[in-house]
Amino acid sequence: MDLRFRGAEPSEEERAAVDALLGPPATAWEGGTRTETDLRIAARSESQRDLLLPALHAVNDRVGWISEGALEYICRRLTVPPAEAYGVATFYSLFSMEPRPKRVLHVCTDLACQAKGGEAVRRRVEEALGPQGTSWHESPCLGLCERAPAALALEAGTPPTARVYAPADAETIAAAPSPNGHTPNLDVAGDAPVKDAVPQAGKDGLLLLRRVGTTDPGSLDDYRANGGYTALRRAFELGPAGVIREVLESGLVGRGGAAFPTGRKWDATARQPDHPHYLVCNADESEPGTFKDRVIMEGDPYALVEAMTIAAYATGCAKGYLYIRGEYPRATARLQHAIATARSRGLLGENILGKGLSFDIELRRGAGAYICGEETAIFNSIEGQRGEPRSKPPFPVEKGLFGKPTVVNNVETLVNVLPILERGAQAYAAAEPKLFCVSGAVERPGVYELTFGATLRELVELAGTTGTTRAVLLGGAAGAFVTDLDIPLTFEGTRNAGATLGSGVVLVIDDTVDMKRLLLRIAEFFRDESCGQCVPCRVGTVRQEEALHRLSSRVDQDDLVLLREVGQTMRDASICGLGQTAWNAVESAIDRLGVFK
Amino acid sequence: MIPLQPPRRLIDVQIDGEDVRVPEGSTILDACQAAGKDIPTLCYGDTLTPKNACRVCVVEVEGARTLAPACSRKAEAGMKVGTDTERARQSRKVVLELLGSSVDMSTTPRAAEWVEEYGADPARFGDDAATVEQPAKVDNDLYVRDYSKCILCYKCVDACGDQWQNTFAIGVAGRGFDATISTEFDAPLTDSACVYCGNCVEVCPTGALSFKTEFDMRAEGTWDESRQTETTTICSYCGVGCNLTLHVQDNKIVKVTSPHDNPVTKGNLCVKGRFGFGYV
Numbered sequence: 001m002d003l004r005f006r007g008a009e010p011s012e013e014e015r016a017a018v019d020a021l022l023g024p025p026a027t028a029w030e031g032g033t034r035t036e037t038d039l040r041i042a043a044r045s046e047s048q049r050d051l052l053l054p055a056l057h058a059v060n061d062r063v064g065w066i067s068e069g070a071l072e073y074i075c076r077r078l079t080v081p082p083a084e085a086y087g088v089a090t091f092y093s094l095f096s097m098e099p100r101p102k103r104v105l106h107v108c109t110d111l112a113c114q115a116k117g118g119e120a121v122r123r124r125v126e127e128a129l130g131p132q133g134t135s136w137h138e139s140p141c142l143g144l145c146e147r148a149p150a151a152l153a154l155e156a157g158t159p160p161t162a163r164v165y166a167p168a169d170a171e172t173i174a175a176a177p178s179p180n181g182h183t184p185n186l187d188v189a190g191d192a193p194v195k196d197a198v199p200q201a202g203k204d205g206l207l208l209l210r211r212v213g214t215t216d217p218g219s220l221d222d223y224r225a226n227g228g229y230t231a232l233r234r235a236f237e238l239g240p241a242g243v244i245r246e247v248l249e250s251g252l253v254g255r256g257g258a259a260f261p262t263g264r265k266w267d268a269t270a271r272q273p274d275h276p277h278y279l280v281c282n283a284d285e286s287e288p289g290t291f292k293d294r295v296i297m298e299g300d301p302y303a304l305v306e307a308m309t310i311a312a313y314a315t316g317c318a319k320g321y322l323y324i325r326g327e328y329p330r331a332t333a334r335l336q337h338a339i340a341t342a343r344s345r346g347l348l349g350e351n352i353l354g355k356g357l358s359f360d361i362e363l364r365r366g367a368g369a370y371i372c373g374e375e376t377a378i379f380n381s382i383e384g385q386r387g388e389p390r391s392k393p394p395f396p397v398e399k400g401l402f403g404k405p406t407v408v409n410n411v412e413t414l415v416n417v418l419p420i421l422e423r424g425a426q427a428y429a430a431a432e433p434k435l436f437c438v439s440g441a442v443e444r445p446g447v448y449e450l451t452f453g454a455t456l457r458e459l460v461e462l463a464g465t466t467g468t469t470r471a472v473l474l475g476g477a478a479g480a481f482v483t484d485l486d487i488p489l490t491f492e493g494t495r496n497a498g499a500t501l502g503s504g505v506v507l508v509i510d511d512t513v514d515m516k517r518l519l520l521r522i523a524e525f526f527r528d529e530s531c532g533q534c535v536p537c538r539v540g541t542v543r544q545e546e547a548l549h550r551l552s553s554r555v556d557q558d559d560l561v562l563l564r565e566v567g568q569t570m571r572d573a574s575i576c577g578l579g580q581t582a583w584n585a586v587e588s589a590i591d592r593l594g595v596f597k
Numbered sequence: 598m599i600p601l602q603p604p605r606r607l608i609d610v611q612i613d614g615e616d617v618r619v620p621e622g623s624t625i626l627d628a629c630q631a632a633g634k635d636i637p638t639l640c641y642g643d644t645l646t647p648k649n650a651c652r653v654c655v656v657e658v659e660g661a662r663t664l665a666p667a668c669s670r671k672a673e674a675g676m677k678v679g680t681d682t683e684r685a686r687q688s689r690k691v692v693l694e695l696l697g698s699s700v701d702m703s704t705t706p707r708a709a710e711w712v713e714e715y716g717a718d719p720a721r722f723g724d725d726a727a728t729v730e731q732p733a734k735v736d737n738d739l740y741v742r743d744y745s746k747c748i749l750c751y752k753c754v755d756a757c758g759d760q761w762q763n764t765f766a767i768g769v770a771g772r773g774f775d776a777t778i779s780t781e782f783d784a785p786l787t788d789s790a791c792v793y794c795g796n797c798v799e800v801c802p803t804g805a806l807s808f809k810t811e812f813d814m815r816a817e818g819t820w821d822e823s824r825q826t827e828t829t830t831i832c833s834y835c836g837v838g839c840n841l842t843l844h845v846q847d848n849k850i851v852k853v854t855s856p857h858d859n860p861v862t863k864g865n866l867c868v869k870g871r872f873g874f875g876y877v
Contacts, residue, residue: 001763004790006781068782081765081790082781084758090770097782369772386769391649391669532749532769532776534650536688539695542727542774550723562721569691572664572684573652580663 001047001079005072014070017062018055022048022077031076047079050402052384056089057326057365064104064156065096080384091386091531092367093137094154094326103155105129105136106327107168110288111477112145112439114521115513121149121168140370140525141288142166142327145439145507146197146446152327162329164191188330194299197291199444199463207419207433208412209449212299217334220341223302229347231421235310236355238421243314244270247417249425251432256282256373256410257478257502258577259491262417265407268397269315272405279312279320280382280401280408284366284373286325287476288525289505292435293411295447297324297331300415301338305361307414309352310421312359315407320359323378325366335363370529374576375408376400377531388531389576412504434489434504438463440473441510450489457485460508467510471593475502477522478581480588481509498588515595516552519586523548526582537579540570544583555596563590608674613681625656625667625678634680637689637711639696640750641668642800644863645760648751652692653711657682664688686715693717698726699774701745704804704815727774733812736785739793739872741812744777746805753778753797753806761865766791795871799854799864808852808872821846829856832870837861839870850874 010018019025025032029045055074059066066089075082089095096104107125109118122138129136144150147166155161165172195201195213202214216222223229235243248263269277281304285293297304308320322339324332339361342348350358364382366372372381376390379401400406412435420428431451436459439445443464450459456472471481480499487497494501509518523545532538543566547559567583574580589595605620612632619628624647629636640651647669655664659677664685667678679685693712697719702708712719733743749769757767766789770779780789798806807815814820825846832839839862844852853871857864 001765003765006784006788071781081758081768083765083768083779083789086779086781087768087770091772093772391666393671527773530773532771532773533751535652535692535695535748538749538774538776539699540691543695543698543722546722546726558721565687565691566695569688569695573655573688573692574663575649575652 001045001081003075003079003081005076005082006068008068008072010067010069010073011063013063014059014067015073017058018070018073018077021055021058022051025077029076029079031073045079049078049080049384050382051078052080052085052088053092053364053367053381056085056092056095057367060095060367061156061160062158064102065098065100067097067099071097078384088384088386092326092369093528094368096134098134100134102157103135103153106139106142106152106154107136108140108142108144108148108150108152109138109521110141110525111473111518111521112141112289112507113149114518115440115507115509116148116167118149118168119517121151125151139327140528141286141290143285143291143294143325145289145291145437147192148439148445152329154329161189163189164330166190166192188333191330194295197295197446198299199446200448206449208296208415208435209299209447211303212295212447215300217299217301218337220302220338220345220347223300227422228302229306229353231418232306232310232313232347232353234421235313236353236357240270240314240316243310243421246420246425247314250416250420250428251425252413252416252420253491254410255412255416255435255504256375257287257475257500258375259501262409262413265397265409266311266315269405269407272397274398274405275316276319276404277315277317278401278404278406279308279315279317280378280406281308281320281322281361281414282373282375282378282408282410283322283324283328283331284370284378285328285411285503286370286373286529287478287503287505288522289439289473289476289507290437290503291439292437292447292504294328294331296411296415296435297328298334301331301334302342303415303418304335304411305338305342305348307417308361309348309357309359310417311407311409311414313357317407318358318360320361321364321382321401322361323364323366323372323382325373326368332363332365339363369531370525371531371576371578374578377576378408379406386531388533389578391575410503434501436489436504436506438506438508440508441466441469441512442508452490453488455486455488456482456506459489459506460485463508465508465510467512469508470511470513470515471509471589473505473507473509473585475500475584476505476507477525477585478502478577479505480584481593482588483592500584515589515593516548519589519595520545520548520552522585526578530578530582534573534575534579536570536573537575537582540566540574540579541582544570544586548586551596560590560596608672610672610674611677613679619672623672625658625665625670625672625676626654628672628678629656629667629680636667636680637707638668639705639748639802640752642752642755642802644857644865645752645755645800648755651696651748651750653689653696655685655688655692656680657685690715690717694719694721696748698722699728700748700803701730701743702748702803704746704807705748705802708803729774729777734785735809735812737787737793738809739868740795740798741807741809742778742786743805743807743812746803747778748803748805749776749778750802752800752802756796756800756865757791761863762792762794762796764790764792764794767797793868793872794866795853795868796865798871799866810851814846814851820851825851832866834869834873839866841866841870843874850877
């Protein structure tokens with residue numbers, strides 16, 4: 001590939017950040033100094049496009065923004081055309097191509113925070129720091145809904161640091177930047193113990209949350225002493241086909257929102273003659289109101305490592321990518337630690353537990369793009385392309401990551417495999433667990449584990465409502481508002497009620513919440529997060545927001561008709577689930593809550 | 598010259614209740630064309646891999662939850678396709694409204710015809726509806742980039758990138774409604790990797806990319822396609838022998854294109870063939 005550069009030079013700091021990730025440049029082509037050998041031997045240069053996102057992170061983490069010199073240096077190192085790298089870097093909201101302060105504050109203004117006074121925090125921050133843009137931004141859901149309102153400060157440096165403010169107090173977050181110089185730590189400053197996010201912590205009978213808050217998430221020994229790695233041993237007894245049979249029999253379906261049978265996905269991938277097979281764990285949890293995956297990763301990281309190992313064993317994958325959203329610093333740190341420890345103890349790498357299984361996990365961080373949680377956009381993001389969804393077919397089981405057969409599963413889906421193997425498919429299916437993220441107007445917000453079949457009322461009563469419950473948003477921004485609390489929390493039950501379980505969001509709305517503002521926020525969210533690839537979503541989300549703006553000041557039948565037509569077109573003609581669901585919540589609010597009556 | 602293809606099995610599909618037999622691997626669009634149906638397309642390019650981004654070609658496939666883009670979805674044996682159903686027409690109408698309200702489609706061939714056919718009303722979103730309006734980028738003497746007319750079909754990026762030219766001068770930057778076609782850091786073309794082959798201009802479906810001659814003549818109001826003749830000839834520069842189609846108005850070459858069905862070049866040219874006509 002012949003590349004043309006404009007000649008911008010990286011600073012020493014930028015060069016060091018990239019070299020720390022990639023090692024020093026081997027040739028002049030890669031940006032090193034020209035030597036005698038460079039002039040005599042034509043070295044073949046392979047594009048390392050998939051390292052683009054990590055390299056951009058390296059510079060952004062150390063310097064705080066990505067200059068043209070830094071981008072050119074990255075392009076030289078990886079043999080990537082600068083125009084394409086620019087397109088990738090500008091796709092992600094956590095990157096800046098303009099100079100900005102090292103410390104950037106992300107103030108969540110999304111649904112759960114808005115229902116808990118996030119607007120007041122935002123206003124106070126604006127008063128203290130001026131208009132948003134450089135030192136602070138409004139942020140989509142940070143996944144800290146149980147402690148709303150939330151904010152997250154990310155500070156570039158060596159190492160970069162993060163500070164969580166939840167519940168956020170406007171005075172402290174707007175305070176002067178903290179001096180950087182922290183050593184890497186499993187804990188993120190300001191973050192409450194993960195146990196606080198699980199009101200049921202320590203109770204008997206929990207399957208998925210049994211270790212959260214009771215077992216040390218940093219200790220592999222503690223994990224093993226509490227039942228860890230028994231499922232993997234059982235998997236080795238069953239063999240790959242046996243594991244898939246158990247998962248099929250258990251009836252497990254994907255927990256990310258689409259509810260596709262996991263066993264069928266595994267079986268289809270395992271049967272593909274094309275190799276290698278890849279495993280991708282989708283930990284890009286970004287649906288507003290969702291935080292269950294974060295709680296699992298922070299509270300029981302080894303469970304995910306073990307579950308990924310089992311999935312890889314069953315489907316014949318030698319490599320797994322764990323794609324975690326960029327706004328989850330503590331979960332990232334804990335998983336990094338868990339993966340490194342597991343590797344050093346022979347539970348990842350070559351010949352795991354002496355059973356001849358070779359499998360390793362590479363952790364990849366997202367950089368602020370909801371769309372990368374879409375199952376094919378995640379592949380593009382890992383490959384160093386813009387995180388745009390691909391059209392299906394072909395499906396991931398045939399052509400996924402790097403064009404190879406790929407299993408992509410959500411975090412919660414994967415950790416369900418552990419009880420399936422430990423208890424057997426039938427015992428598991430008899431009391432199938434599901435996690436729910438309860439936030440909003442409740443006394444005890446957090447992640448709840450219930451067996452399928454419980455009603456919404458039981459769950460809401462468990463969390464204890466405050467105020468007069470007006471509606472519940474089920475499934476997040478892509479879900480729907482419901483008013484009937486007696487619907488059973490199952491995939492069929494919610495579907496029959498014209499809603500969706502989605503990612504398990506249960507956001508309780510009381511009568512103090514301004515529904516029009518909430519709907520506007522949902523519309524803003526989809527407008528911001530649309531990748532821009534297809535017309536119905538790229539323009540439709542903008543038109544939806546404009547119409548809601550008009551409607552919030554005066555109700556006009558024409559605008560309601562317009563919303564319906566645009567919504568239906570987004571649902572029918574968009575490429576991926578983002579556009580297809582962008583109108584769900586608004587539609588349900590108009591039809592069931594009579595917001596614009 | 599017709600390139601020899603391996604024999605392909607034929608499959609039967611139903612288009613609007615009519616049986617059509619097409620070779621396996623054909624798209625729904627191929628099948629529709631075989632059945633004589635006129636499906637609107639914008640981002641589809643006959644020389645490029647379908648990107649299915651514009652969604653004006655959506656059709657209803659029986660049993661599918663969502664509509665399918667005809668340009669890229671492969672026809673399957675027994676598939677029942679509705680090209681003119683209420684649902685498909687409604688989606689096409691709204692997509693045309695969304696495009697028409699945000700992009701200047703005045704130079705898009707057939708756009709006005711489709712707007713009328715589907716009863717689309719781009720003005721319904723009001724005067725305050727966001728648009729992509731911006732000044733045209735005139736940074737070289739050969740071609741102009743007027744992104745107020747850009748529907749973000751990705752065809753120029755694909756033609757510049759690994760599908761044809763392998764120059765990679767442009768990419769899609771930004772996200773969502775703010776996404777644009779851009780060089781790195783939005784640098785002028787003269788500062789980019791562009792080699793001025795004009796293969797992006799060749800595939801642009803809306804006239805967002807146009808010859809400087811065309812752009813200037815449109816500004817003056819002298820551009821008149823009814824007064825133009827097209828003559829296909831052979832490029833006189835090198836031994837490859839690419840086909841050129843010279844568009845002539847008032848005895849002056851105003852634009853150069855290349856036939857897409859040429860089995861060697863598929864409509865692609867280099868800077869000399871495309872823009873080097875000054876000596877004529």
